[in-house]
Amino acid sequence: MPKILIVEDEVSIRRVLVKILKEENENYETAEAADGQEGLKTIENEDFDLVICDIKMPKMDGVELLEAVKKIKPEIPFVMISGHGDLDTAVQTMRMGAFDYISKPPDLNRFLHMVRNALDKKTLLVENKQLKRKVSKNFEMIGSSPEITKIKDLIEKVAPTEARVLITGENGTGKELVAHWLHEKSQRSGAPFVEVNCAAIPSELIESELFGHVKGAFTSAVKDRSGKFETANGGTLFLDEIGDMSLSAQAKVLRALQENKITRVGSDKDIKVDVRIVAATNKNLKKEIEANKFREDLYHRLAVILIEVPSLNDRREDIPDLITFFAEKIASEQGSTSKKFSKKAIEQLQEYDWTGNIRELRNVVERLIILGGDPVDETDVSLFASK
Numbered sequence: 001m002p003k004i005l006i007v008e009d010e011v012s013i014r015r016v017l018v019k020i021l022k023e024e025n026e027n028y029e030t031a032e033a034a035d036g037q038e039g040l041k042t043i044e045n046e047d048f049d050l051v052i053c054d055i056k057m058p059k060m061d062g063v064e065l066l067e068a069v070k071k072i073k074p075e076i077p078f079v080m081i082s083g084h085g086d087l088d089t090a091v092q093t094m095r096m097g098a099f100d101y102i103s104k105p106p107d108l109n110r111f112l113h114m115v116r117n118a119l120d121k122k123t124l125l126v127e128n129k130q131l132k133r134k135v136s137k138n139f140e141m142i143g144s145s146p147e148i149t150k151i152k153d154l155i156e157k158v159a160p161t162e163a164r165v166l167i168t169g170e171n172g173t174g175k176e177l178v179a180h181w182l183h184e185k186s187q188r189s190g191a192p193f194v195e196v197n198c199a200a201i202p203s204e205l206i207e208s209e210l211f212g213h214v215k216g217a218f219t220s221a222v223k224d225r226s227g228k229f230e231t232a233n234g235g236t237l238f239l240d241e242i243g244d245m246s247l248s249a250q251a252k253v254l255r256a257l258q259e260n261k262i263t264r265v266g267s268d269k270d271i272k273v274d275v276r277i278v279a280a281t282n283k284n285l286k287k288e289i290e291a292n293k294f295r296e297d298l299y300h301r302l303a304v305i306l307i308e309v310p311s312l313n314d315r316r317e318d319i320p321d322l323i324t325f326f327a328e329k330i331a332s333e334q335g336s337t338s339k340k341f342s343k344k345a346i347e348q349l350q351e352y353d354w355t356g357n358i359r360e361l362r363n364v365v366e367r368l369i370i371l372g373g374d375p376v377d378e379t380d381v382s383l384f385a386s387k
Contacts, residue, residue: 006030031046348385
């Protein structure tokens, strides 16, 4: 139910606005304040989806109220009511973050249209925040071991910069999580995060995937197509398993990093791009360089900052936290109640040799939740967690 606060010193206008809103939608819940100070106290104590605010009021005017609320609850949209001589001030409030303004006496249709749009904006902001929290939870880094703490500290330092990062580690250790957190904590977090799995794309298609192509560049190129560099423009491009990239594609990536521009396959036109590159690999790139399978100049371009993600066997003290996290997440996904794991079951899982790292642990936890008792005990682990 939308909740709307009307801040207006003239009682008659407040009453009219309340009447108009109720006639428009009986589900609108309204509250009133006679001046800016009363309005501020009300906003501090309650949550509102919209504030309709007069500009000229005693004690605290609408401009001062807008400025104060933007510091404590910036997501609340303001519709300002301006008198005959307040047009310049109304425009000023728009620059300060007001959603819109309307002159006295308000045009009924325009006023209601403005209210609906402002409420829609608030709903969208809330949904976006919820989605962002959901995305962040999906890529949460679990653990407090010295190894993980070191990586978290490094991300905090590196993420706000434009430095390129190379993430190394075994399969299933969580390299993708590190890449996501580097993006989410960067100045580019509002722009796209685009992932390319270099190992999953055939070598003959990798250049088209990265740089795009023009119509007729090859047999199946029936129309122009943007590549991942263009899609990620302004954001982060995550090149996963870059050790599997062909040497010809490596050369083009190197040029893109050096000149901040790319060329679509089959074209001779340069396209400027602004992307931050984060790369990852499970290979030893220095050995790949010695074997002439990876360009040394590209390696040095990518590895400005090197982050090595430890194996699960090297951070066993994080396993209890990971088990709890996965158990709750899996229960949420399945719409069931989260199962507990006994102390002995956890200790038993801590002794396993986790060759598949965190990915393998998650699979085992899911299997134990489905097949084991509640709580999951050491017998369940012996029966269902065996490899």
